[in-house]
Amino acid sequence: MTARRFGDSGSLDSLPTNRTTLANLPHSTMVLTRRAARDLKSIIRRLPAEVLLAMCGCASDSTLASLCSTSRTMRALATPVLYRSVSLTERTQAKRFIETVASRPGLAAHVRRLLLRRVELSGRTAQTLNRILPLMTRLEDLDLRSVAFWLEGGIGGACFGDLRTFRGLAIPPSWASLQAFLGRHGSITTLDVLGFRENESGLSAVHLPQLTEYVGTASFMSHLDDATVRGIRSLDLRALDASLGAVLLRLGPSANLRRVAGTLVDVEAAEVLETVGEHAPKIEHMVFRARKPVELPLATVAERLGALPRLRELGFRRYTYPSEAAGAAHTWGAACKTLVRVVLDGADWRRVGGQWTVAAIQADDEQ
Numbered sequence: 001m002t003a004r005r006f007g008d009s010g011s012l013d014s015l016p017t018n019r020t021t022l023a024n025l026p027h028s029t030m031v032l033t034r035r036a037a038r039d040l041k042s043i044i045r046r047l048p049a050e051v052l053l054a055m056c057g058c059a060s061d062s063t064l065a066s067l068c069s070t071s072r073t074m075r076a077l078a079t080p081v082l083y084r085s086v087s088l089t090e091r092t093q094a095k096r097f098i099e100t101v102a103s104r105p106g107l108a109a110h111v112r113r114l115l116l117r118r119v120e121l122s123g124r125t126a127q128t129l130n131r132i133l134p135l136m137t138r139l140e141d142l143d144l145r146s147v148a149f150w151l152e153g154g155i156g157g158a159c160f161g162d163l164r165t166f167r168g169l170a171i172p173p174s175w176a177s178l179q180a181f182l183g184r185h186g187s188i189t190t191l192d193v194l195g196f197r198e199n200e201s202g203l204s205a206v207h208l209p210q211l212t213e214y215v216g217t218a219s220f221m222s223h224l225d226d227a228t229v230r231g232i233r234s235l236d237l238r239a240l241d242a243s244l245g246a247v248l249l250r251l252g253p254s255a256n257l258r259r260v261a262g263t264l265v266d267v268e269a270a271e272v273l274e275t276v277g278e279h280a281p282k283i284e285h286m287v288f289r290a291r292k293p294v295e296l297p298l299a300t301v302a303e304r305l306g307a308l309p310r311l312r313e314l315g316f317r318r319y320t321y322p323s324e325a326a327g328a329a330h331t332w333g334a335a336c337k338t339l340v341r342v343v344l345d346g347a348d349w350r351r352v353g354g355q356w357t358v359a360a361i362q363a364d365d366e367q
Contacts, residue, residue: 083110087117094119101132108135115143126152134158143167145194150174155181163187170195170220179223182206189213194238195220212256218247230255237262240288244272248279255280261287269316270300277307287315287343295320296344298328305336315343329356 064078088094094116101107114136121129126149139160144150145167154174163185170178170193182188188208192215205225213234214221218241221229233256237244240262251257257280264272269288276283296319305311314332329342329349333356342349342356349358 079107080110083107085113086111087115088119089115089117091119091121094121095125098125098129098132101135102128105132105135108132109137111136112138113141114139115141116146116149117143119146119148121146121148123148123152130154130156130158136160139163141165143192145169147171150178154178159184161187165190165192167192167215169193170197170223172197179204179206182208186210190215192216193220195223198222218243221247221250226250233257234259235261236287239263239265240272241265241267245275245279248275251280255282258283259285259287261285261289263289263291265291268297268300269319270297270304273301273304274307277304281308282310283308284310285313286311287313287317288319290316290318293318293320298331301328302331302335305332305339308336310338311336312338313341313343314339315341317345319344329358 064082086097088097098121101111116129126146129149130152133155134157137160140162142160142163142165144155147169150169150171151173154177155168156177158181164187166182166185166188168178175195175197178193182191183204183206186207186209189210190213191208191211194216196217196219198219206223206228207225208228209231211224211228211231213236214224214232215236215238217238229250230252232251235247235257236259237247241264244262244267248255248257260276260280260283272288273286276286296316305314328344329351332342333339333351340351347358349356
């Protein structure tokens with residue numbers, strides 16, 4: 001589900017109300033002639049609701065805003081689609097959305113996905129967001145990576161029965177609030193938390209029985225109970241360092257872990273490969289990111305692959321390597337017979353029918 005950026009041309013803030021005429025819509029919004037509007041209303045009356053919903057799902061924000069003014073039927077169908085997935089990336093944009101929903105609480109029930117990333121809110125706006133969040137009862141994906149929001153005390157008593165993905169910050173003013181929130185949401189399957197404090201305050205460990213993917217800092221994993229940690233299949237650490245061995249050891253010898261990724265800090269890629277081979281031999285997919293461009297030890301990596309009998313995909317980001325790195329896939333493939341994909345920044349090698357072929361990849365392709 002693609003998030004719509006609140007405030008884009010013809011987007012949520014331009015949603016017409018009952019008293020809004022076509023002439024009052026923003027200049028960039030599609031405007032229908034009287035005849036076109038009349039014809040559209042006639043067509044709408046003949047189409048089943050399922051077809052109308054499919055039409056709305058493919059429409060742009062500006063088109064949806066225009067459709068909202070054509071008839072009550074289209075307004076009822078287009079409004080939920082317009083608000084279903086919202087991405088807030090700017091302060092003004094976020095403030096406008098929060099104030100809109102606060103003034104029209106009924107809109108909150110339409111939101112399935114809400115992303116608030118690196119947006120600094122005023123204390124008052126953060127408090128308003130905290131007040132309207134519980135109204136978004138159908139949320140499935142919630143991203144609250146805003147320092148201001150958590151400094152205002154956190155997420156309170158909100159509870160979302162359908163929540164599957166949660167991303168947030170663990171900072172002292174709202175630590176207990178976050179713990180309690182996670183404890184109420186056993187439905188979470190993907191968790192992304194940035195926090196640097198170990199669980200030394202005696203707080204009960206959180207149990208998330210359906211968690212399969214963890215992204216964040218290793219320190220926050222101390223706030224998850226052992227059963228939760230052992231269920232993780234994909235692990236992506238913000239700082240992948242010498243503590244990886246301890247993290248993998250906690251997952252147990254029969255770990256479900258199949259994917260390891262992370263940004264390497266004060267540790268070499270070859271060391272990480274060796275650690276993973278020792279503690280998690282069932283790994284199938286690994287992606288390493290360097291904090292700054294560093295030379296990739298091609299030969300050393302090949303030496304470590306023998307301990308990973310199930311590895312299928314291997315990727316390195318922000319690493320430099322000589323021109324002969326084109327042969328890396330062949331060398332690594334010979335060392336690890338199960339390897340079928342190797343990614344080195346802008347090049348993607350695939351093994352098909354025993355032969356390696358290369359193709360360019362997109363900059364945002366994280367495997």
